[in-house]
Amino acid sequence: MVKILLPDILVNVAKLPAKAFNVEGQTVSEALTQLCREYEVLKEHLFHENERLKDHFLLTVGGELVNVDTPLNDDSRLEILLATSGGLDTPGESLSKNEFERYARHITLPEVGRQGQQWLKASRVLIIGTGGLGSPAALYLAAAGIGTLGLVDFDVVEISNLQRQVVHGVRTVGVSKVESARRRLLDINENLRVETHEVALTADNALELISDYDIVIDGSDNFATRYLVNDACVMLCKPLVYGAIYQFDGQASVLNHDSGPCYRCLFPQHPPPSLSPNCSAGGVIGVLPGMIGMIQATEAVKLLLGLGQSLSGRLLRYNALSMEFGEVRFGKRQDCPVCSANPTITELTQEANSCVSESSANPSLPSKAYVLPLDFEGLMAKDGEDIQIIDVREPNELEICKLDSSLNIPLDELEARYHELESSKALYILCLSGARAERAAQQLMQKGRDKVFVIQGGLKRWARDVDPTMPMY
Numbered sequence: 001m002v003k004i005l006l007p008d009i010l011v012n013v014a015k016l017p018a019k020a021f022n023v024e025g026q027t028v029s030e031a032l033t034q035l036c037r038e039y040e041v042l043k044e045h046l047f048h049e050n051e052r053l054k055d056h057f058l059l060t061v062g063g064e065l066v067n068v069d070t071p072l073n074d075d076s077r078l079e080i081l082l083a084t085s086g087g088l089d090t091p092g093e094s095l096s097k098n099e100f101e102r103y104a105r106h107i108t109l110p111e112v113g114r115q116g117q118q119w120l121k122a123s124r125v126l127i128i129g130t131g132g133l134g135s136p137a138a139l140y141l142a143a144a145g146i147g148t149l150g151l152v153d154f155d156v157v158e159i160s161n162l163q164r165q166v167v168h169g170v171r172t173v174g175v176s177k178v179e180s181a182r183r184r185l186l187d188i189n190e191n192l193r194v195e196t197h198e199v200a201l202t203a204d205n206a207l208e209l210i211s212d213y214d215i216v217i218d219g220s221d222n223f224a225t226r227y228l229v230n231d232a233c234v235m236l237c238k239p240l241v242y243g244a245i246y247q248f249d250g251q252a253s254v255l256n257h258d259s260g261p262c263y264r265c266l267f268p269q270h271p272p273p274s275l276s277p278n279c280s281a282g283g284v285i286g287v288l289p290g291m292i293g294m295i296q297a298t299e300a301v302k303l304l305l306g307l308g309q310s311l312s313g314r315l316l317r318y319n320a321l322s323m324e325f326g327e328v329r330f331g332k333r334q335d336c337p338v339c340s341a342n343p344t345i346t347e348l349t350q351e352a353n354s355c356v357s358e359s360s361a362n363p364s365l366p367s368k369a370y371v372l373p374l375d376f377e378g379l380m381a382k383d384g385e386d387i388q389i390i391d392v393r394e395p396n397e398l399e400i401c402k403l404d405s406s407l408n409i410p411l412d413e414l415e416a417r418y419h420e421l422e423s424s425k426a427l428y429i430l431c432l433s434g435a436r437a438e439r440a441a442q443q444l445m446q447k448g449r450d451k452v453f454v455i456q457g458g459l460k461r462w463a464r465d466v467d468p469t470m471p472m473y
Contacts, residue, residue: 216229
């Protein structure tokens with residue numbers, strides 16, 4: 001394979017996904033022809049109508065000037081150089097007086113200048129999720145002067161979000177997250193264009209949504225979406241800025257950039273559900289997503305401006321408790337199913353979500369195994385002595401709310417503590433919203449217990465239908 005490197009300004013003007021490409025070709029001409037077949041927009045910039053290379057480009061291999069007939073080896077590195085005037089010719093839209101004043105601290109940076117600020121204004125960034133990670137990333141990208149921000153989220157703002165999702169506020173509780181974020185971002189920068197997509201990202205809409213943007217920032221909170229976003233970005237040749245948080249730990253990287261590795265190269269498979277708790281169960285310190293989200297925003301700006309060294313091929317690790325950063329280097333997997341030379345994943349598919357989700361859209365038990373909170377309240381009053389309530393949440397979750405008469409046995413301890421279940425009583429299983437309770441009930445039924453029931457909707461529905469004073473998270 002021949003590696004071709006393009007000048008940054010050509011990459012930006014042609015809106016290419018990277019500045020380095022691997023192509024087949026025995027000569028310079030064959031390599032350039034192959035690249036133009038993959039990216040037709042390049043042909044009009046590189047060649048005249050008679051197929052002759054335009055004279056303001058130079059071709060070099062190993063630091064030596066070459067011509068289009070020069071033969072190439074498999075490891076050749078062909079660089080295209082563009083004559084530079086040193087002037088301030090800039091792409092995209094011009095800057096207004098207000099924008100010159102607003103972005104003065106950017107424009108006076110030699111590495112950015114007026115040209116760089118106009119590139120930012122012409123850029124389009126898509127943020128998947130407007131929660132903990134998407135919030136700080138969106139705030140800082142809006143302030144930095146990104147021209148268009150796309151926001152993808154189907155959720156609404158809840159009071160428990162405000163501890164970390166700083167783009168939202170008290171006034172927008174109950175409002176859709178994309179609308180709440182849109183209002184806040186326009187308050188920061190009235191020149192910003194905000195495109196809201198109030199949908200769940202799926203295999204049916206991911207390619208269409210992502211194709212219209214230059215860079216994607218992953219602020220999702222489940223593995224199914226992470227793999228979906230990654231695969232779509234690989235197929236569309238879009239750089240992906242990755243971030244993840246859990247409790248006091250964070251990660252960040254840049255994926256699918258300059259022929260670099262993708263998410264499946266880093267994590268070929270997601271962990272099992274027992275090792276995949278969500279933030280509701282495991283918690284997260286509120287300032288952590290701010291740190292990781294700002295790193296994601298920084299990487300996005302660097303990619304758009306072609307500055308510095310990106311996190312491509314590097315997994316940045318951060319521990320808030322020790323205030324330490326670490327780094328793990330990784331490369332492309334030769335057997336990667338999506339970004340290798342012979343991919344096995346060529347179409348998007350919707351993977352099952354492996355996280356311990358707090359929603360149970362598809363009941364997995366017979367209908368008679370479910371009891372509504374209001375009905376259960378009546379059962380407790382009538383047959384309380386014949387009932388044992390098992391709360392399968394983590395102990396830290398009980399700090400917020402619990403039923404006084406329940407026994408706490410976390411889901412992953414159920415097998416070891418089976419002896420604590422009273423054989424003569426009917427078991428009613430409870431968690432936050434129902435998913436963990438269903439899995440616990442399945443385990444107990446497989447052991448032969450016949451009087452096992454799930455309190456449908458969990459404590460969330462209990463708080464809604466029985467005790468509205470119960471705090472919720």
